[in-house]
Amino acid sequence: xxxxxxxxxxxxxxxxxxxxxxxxxxxxxxxxxxxxxxxxxxxxxxxxxxxxxxxxxxxxxxxxxxxxxxxxxxxxxxxxxxxxxxxxxxxxxxxxxxxxxxxxxxxxxxxxx
Amino acid sequence: xxxxxxxxxxxxxxxxxxxxxxxxxxxxxxxxxxxxxxxxxxxxxxxxxxxxxxxxxxxxxxxxxxxxxxxxxxxxxxxxxxxxxxxxxxxxxxxxxxxxxxxxxxxxxxx
Numbered sequence: 466x467x468x469x470x471x472x473x474x475x476x477x478x479x480x481x482x483x484x485x486x487x488x489x490x491x492x493x494x495x496x497x498x499x500x501x502x503x504x505x506x507x508x509x510x511x512x513x514x515x516x517x518x519x520x521x522x523x524x525x526x527x528x529x530x531x532x533x534x535x536x537x538x539x540x541x542x543x544x545x546x547x548x549x550x551x552x553x554x555x556x557x558x559x560x561x562x563x564x565x566x567x568x569x570x571x572x573x574x575x576x577x578x
Numbered sequence: 579x580x581x582x583x584x585x586x587x588x589x590x591x592x593x594x595x596x597x598x599x600x601x602x603x604x605x606x607x608x609x610x611x612x613x614x615x616x617x618x619x620x621x622x623x624x625x626x627x628x629x630x631x632x633x634x635x636x637x638x639x640x641x642x643x644x645x646x647x648x649x650x651x652x653x654x655x656x657x658x659x660x661x662x663x664x665x666x667x668x669x670x671x672x673x674x675x676x677x678x679x680x681x682x683x684x685x686x687x688x689x
């Protein structure tokens with residue numbers, strides 16, 4: 466039973482399109498995150514949600530919007546996709562915040578053409 | 579500005595050897611420290627937490643030096659399966675903040 470699952474695993478789309486990536490965790494964790502890993506392999510936090518409240522929003526373009534219908538889900542919606550959005554997006558979850566580390570999903574490899 | 583610095587490598591090490599690498603962090607208020615492992619095209623996975631007194635998990639030993647703000651990872655009797663990227667990770671404090679990742683050190687164990 467996968468602890469943190471993301472869909473889709475691969476996403477190829479054209480510039481200007483709108484797309485969503487879904488994430489679900491069955492660990493009962495109270496905080497979920499989205500990270501972006503670029504071509505240089507650098508992992509950078511985008512958002513975190515705690516009990517459906519956004520508590521971090523790093524310098525991410527407002528074309529990116531996280532949506533959390535409940536504690537177990539944190540989806541990422543991206544409007545007007547650009548070439549520079551191509552990256553691997555990882556969802557993660559943790560209990561009691563980041564003090565005890567995260568569990569990551571397997572990632573979504575987004576390619577914008 | 580919060581930073582976690584690592585030597586990107588690659589470190590090419592013969593099987594059975596001992597290898598060590600360090601990372602440094604800039605925020606002296608950092609509270610929690612971790613080593614994550616990331617295999618090619620996979621997600622990062624928690625390898626071990628790092629405690630002030632140092633800790634060991636099998637062939638892996640992690641140490642923290644708060645005064646100098648660095649963290650180390652030692653791998654003894656390295657195996658081919660240890661080949662991966664090792665990410666140094668720091669929690670900068672407070673439940674509202676996320677983990678800050680280093681760019682990783684690439685380790686290649688050679689037969």
